[in-house]
Amino acid sequence: MRYLPLTDTDRSDMLDTIGAPDIDALFADVPEAARLSGPIEGLPMHASEMAVEKHMRRLSKKNLAASDAAFFLGAGAYKHHIPxxxxxxxxxxxxxxxxxxxxxxxxxxxxxxxxxxxxxxxxxxxxxxxxxxxxxxxxxxxxxxxxxxxxxxxxxxxxxxxxxxxxxxxxxxxxxxxxxxxxxxxxxxxxxxxxxxxxxxxxxxxxxxxxxxxxxxxxxxxxxxxxxxxxxxxxxxxxxxxxxxxxxxxxxxxxxxxxxxxxxxxxxxxxxxxxxxxxxxxxxxxxxxxxxxxxxxxxxxxxxxxxxxxxxxxxxxxxxxxxxxxxxxxxxxxxxxxxxxxxxxxxTLLGEKGLRRLAMENHRLACFAADRLAKVPGVKLLNDAFFNEFTLLLDGDARSIVRELTQQDILAGVSLARLFPGHDALSNGLLVAVTETTTEEDVETLASALEEVLA
Missing domain, CATH: 3.40.640.10 (Type I PLP-dependent aspartate aminotransferase-like (Major domain))
Structure with missing residues (x-):
C-alpha cells in the first residue's frame, strides 16, 4: 500500500513554483468527457489502512493464479520456468x-x-x-x-x-x-x-x-x-x-x-x-x-x-x-x-545447448497437446506446422467456452474473438500455448473438459 506524505501546503508550494493555479490545470489536455465529475460510485470516501488491506485481500482471492490452473494462455506472453x-x-x-x-x-x-x-x-x-x-x-x-x-x-x-x-x-x-x-x-x-x-x-x-x-x-x-x-x-x-x-x-x-x-x-x-x-x-x-x-x-x-x-x-x-x-x-x-x-x-544459465533443449521440449509437449486435443469431437487443429502455440477450431463460440472452463480452474487459451473483436468469422478460434511448464496431465484435463462442454 502506498503512503502519501504530502500536505496541502506542499501541494500549494509546488503549484506556485510551476505557475499552475490548481491541480485541475495539469489535466487541461484531457477531454472533459473523460474526466470524473465526482467520487467513483460505490467507493467509500474513507477507510482505515487495515480495512483497505483486508478488502484488497478478499478481492485478490477472486483471481485464478497461473500456477493454480491448467494453463494454456499465450498470444505474446508465455509462462516459462525461471530458475x-x-x-x-x-x-x-x-x-x-x-x-x-x-x-x-x-x-x-x-x-x-x-x-x-x-x-x-x-x-x-x-x-x-x-x-x-x-x-x-x-x-x-x-x-x-x-x-x-x-x-x-x-x-x-x-x-x-x-x-x-x-x-x-x-x-x-x-x-x-x-x-x-x-x-x-x-x-x-x-x-x-x-x-x-x-x-x-x-x-x-x-x-x-x-x-x-x-x-x-x-x-x-x-x-x-x-x-x-x-x-x-x-x-x-x-x-x-x-x-x-x-x-x-x-x-x-x-x-x-x-x-x-x-x-x-x-x-x-x-x-x-x-x-x-x-x-x-x-x-x-x-x-x-x-x-x-x-x-x-x-x-x-x-x-x-x-x-x-x-x-x-x-x-x-x-x-x-x-x-x-x-x-x-x-x-x-x-x-x-x-x-x-x-x-x-x-x-547465460541456459547457454546455446540449453536453449535448444528447452525449445525442443516446448515443441514436444505442444505436439502431444495438439494431437490429443484434435481427437476431441468438435475440435479441429488449424495448423500444418507450429512451435509451441497452435490454433484450434471449435464447434462453438470459443470465448464462451473459455469462460466456462475457467470455472473448472482451466485457462484453456486465448479466443481469437478477444484478440480480433468484430471479426465474427474467428469466433470459433482458440489459440493454445504449451510450454515446458505444461504437463501431460494438464493436457488431459483440458481435453476432458472440452469433451464435456462440446458434447
Whole structure:
C-alpha cells in the first residue's frame, strides 16, 4: 500500500513554483468527457489502512493464479520456468537500484551486462547489431517501422502489415502512425492452415518502406520469411520480422538468417515472469551494420582504457533524454534495464545447448497437446506446422467456452474473438500455448473438459 506524505501546503508550494493555479490545470489536455465529475460510485470516501488491506485481500482471492490452473494462455506472453538464481542475481543491490547511467562509463558493470545482452540478442536474431533493449515488443515494432521510414528518407511511406501480426502490435503501429505521414496497409486475418505469403507479397509495391511479418505468427504458423524478404527487397523495401516467443528461435531458423532487415520482439519468455502484463522487455536488432545509426535506443560498445584494460562505453545514445529531441531516433524513455538483466542472466544459465533443449521440449509437449486435443469431437487443429502455440477450431463460440472452463480452474487459451473483436468469422478460434511448464496431465484435463462442454 502506498503512503502519501504530502500536505496541502506542499501541494500549494509546488503549484506556485510551476505557475499552475490548481491541480485541475495539469489535466487541461484531457477531454472533459473523460474526466470524473465526482467520487467513483460505490467507493467509500474513507477507510482505515487495515480495512483497505483486508478488502484488497478478499478481492485478490477472486483471481485464478497461473500456477493454480491448467494453463494454456499465450498470444505474446508465455509462462516459462525461471530458475531461482535469476531472481537472486537481479535482486543484488548494485543491479536493483541501478538506473540509466547518465555518467555511463562509471557504471562498468551495467555496461558490461548490456554489452553481453546485446550479443545474446544479436546471435538469437541472426543479426549484426542489437541495441540495449526497449520498452516492450509492441513499441519496438513501431520503432522498427519508424526506422524503416528513416532509411527510406521519407521517400516511401507505405507500411504493409501482415494480417497475422499480433493485433496489439498492429494497433500500436496505427496509433503512432497518426503522428507521422506513414500509410498503414493492414489486412484481415484468415483461418488457413498456412500463412497467405503470396497475398502479403502482392500488397508490396514501389511505395512500400517496410513489410511487417510475425514469426511464428499470431496463429502459431510459420511464414516463409526468405520468400517474403526477397519480394520486399525487389521493391526496395525492408523486411521487419516480429518475434513474440524467443524460445522458438532455439528450434527454428533466425529471422536475420532468412533475410529480415530489422528483427524486433518481446523478450519476456526468457527470465521475465508474466507479471500481470508487465513490465516486459523489447528486443531490437538489425542485420546490416550500415543501419546502426538509424537504430533507436542505446548501444553499448567494447573498448580499452588508457592502460590497455578492457572496458565498456555507451557508444550510441539516440534517445531524447540524451540529445536534442529533434535529433532523437526514439522518444521512449526506458529500456527495461532490470528485465534486460533478467534475460541476460537466464540466457547465460541456459547457454546455446540449453536453449535448444528447452525449445525442443516446448515443441514436444505442444505436439502431444495438439494431437490429443484434435481427437476431441468438435475440435479441429488449424495448423500444418507450429512451435509451441497452435490454433484450434471449435464447434462453438470459443470465448464462451473459455469462460466456462475457467470455472473448472482451466485457462484453456486465448479466443481469437478477444484478440480480433468484430471479426465474427474467428469466433470459433482458440489459440493454445504449451510450454515446458505444461504437463501431460494438464493436457488431459483440458481435453476432458472440452469433451464435456462440446458434447
Amino acid at each position: 531461482a538464481s535469476v531472481d537472486h542475481i537481479i535482486q543484488r543491490g548494485e543491479f536493483l537500484t541501478a538506473y540509466t547511467p547518465y555518467q555511463p562509463e562509471i557504471a562498468q558493470g551495467t555496461l558490461q551486462m548490456l554489452f553481453e545482452f546485446q550479443t545474446q540478442v544479436a546471435r538469437l536474431y541472426g543479426c549484426a547489431v542489437a541495441n540495449a533493449s526497449m520498452y516492450d515488443g509492441s513499441t519496438a515494432c513501431w520503432e522498427a517501422v519508424a526506422m524503416a521510414g528513416r532509411v527510406a528518407r521519407g521517400k516511401k511511406r507505405k507500411v504493409v502489415l501482415s494480417g497475422a501480426l499480433h493485433p496489439h502490435y498492429a494497433e500500436v503501429v496505427r496509433t503512432m502512425a497518426k503522428f507521422t505521414d506513414d500509410e498503414i496497409a493492414g489486412a484481415p486475418p484468415s483461418l488457413t492452415a498456412r500463412p497467405d505469403d503470396d497475398g502479403l507479397i502482392a500488397r508490396i509495391d514501389g511505395d512500400t518502406s517496410c513489410v511487417v511479418v510475425q514469426y511464428p505468427d499470431i496463429l502459431g504458423r510459420l511464414p516463409d520469411l526468405a520468400k517474403i524478404a526477397e519480394a520486399a527487397h525487389d521493391k526496395g523495401a525492408l523486411l521487419i520480422a516480429v518475434n513474440t516467443e524467443p524460445v522458438a528461435l532455439g528450434a527454428i531458423a533466425s529471422p536475420g538468417e532468412l533475410g529480415a532487415d530489422i528483427v524486433v520482439g518481446e523478450g519476456q519468455s526468457i527470465g521475465v515472469g508474466l507479471q500481470f502484463g508487465g513490465p516486459y522487455l523489447g528486443l531490437f536488432a538489425v542485420r546490416d551494420e550500415k543501419h546502426v545509426r538509424m537504430m533507436p535506443g542505446r548501444l553499448c560498445g567494447e573498448t580499452v582504457d588508457a592502460g590497455g584494460k578492457r572496458g565498456f562505453v555507451l557508444t550510441l545514445s539516440t534517445r531524447e533524454q540524451h540529445i536534442r529531441r529533434e535529433k532523437a531516433t526514439s522518444n521512449i524513455c526506458t529500456n527495461s534495464g532490470l528485465c534486460a538483466l533478467a534475460f541476460n542472466v537466464h540466457m
